[in-house]
Amino acid sequence: MREGEERIYTIPLRREFLKAPRWRRSEKAVKAVREFLMRHTKADIVLLDNSVNEKIWERGAQKPPHKIRVRVRLEDGVARATLVE
Numbered sequence: 001m002r003e004g005e006e007r008i009y010t011i012p013l014r015r016e017f018l019k020a021p022r023w024r025r026s027e028k029a030v031k032a033v034r035e036f037l038m039r040h041t042k043a044d045i046v047l048l049d050n051s052v053n054e055k056i057w058e059r060g061a062q063k064p065p066h067k068i069r070v071r072v073r074l075e076d077g078v079a080r081a082t083l084v085e
Contacts, residue, residue, distance in 0.1 A: 001040070001041045001042065001043075001072075001074050001079075002074070003074055003075060003076070004073070004074070004075060005073070005074055006071060006072065006073045007041075007071070007072050008069060008070070008071050008072075008084055009036070009037070009040065009069070009070055009072060010067055010068070010069050011032070011033055011036050011037075011067060011068050011069075011070060012066070012067050013029045013032055013033070013056075013064060013065065013066060013067055013068060014066040014067070016028055016029065016031075016032035017029045017032065017064055022062050023061055023062060024061065025061060025062055025063070025064050026056050026057050026060070026061045026062075026063075026064045027061070029056050029064040029065075030048070030053065030056055033046075033048065033052065033056070033068065033070070033081070034046045034048070037070075037072060037079050037081060038079075041072060041074050041079045043074055043077055043078060043079035044077045044078070045077065045078045045079070046078075046079045046081065047078060047079070047080050047081065048081050049080070049081060049082040049083065051082060051083035052068070052070060052081055052082065052083050055068060055083055056068065068083070069083070069084040070082065070083060070084060071083075071084050
């Protein structure tokens with residue numbers, strides 16, 4: 001991904017959070033979002049907007065969404081992710 005470019009990603013979370021205990025699934029989902037964006041944007045730092053975090057934790061720690069759509073903008077090696085609605 002080039003600097004200043006903006007992309008929309010649909011991130012699958014189910015396969016990742018099912019590896020964690022039921023009470024830690026949302027924590028695992030947040031880590032999976034960060035890892036996915038680091039891999040796909042080649043960014044050193046990934047910053048998640050509050051809206052992304054709130055969407056994952058919306059139904060509590062045990063029931064995160066199966067997938068999430070985010071808009072990512074890369075600037076100076078920092079990927080900033082916001083929720084697409």
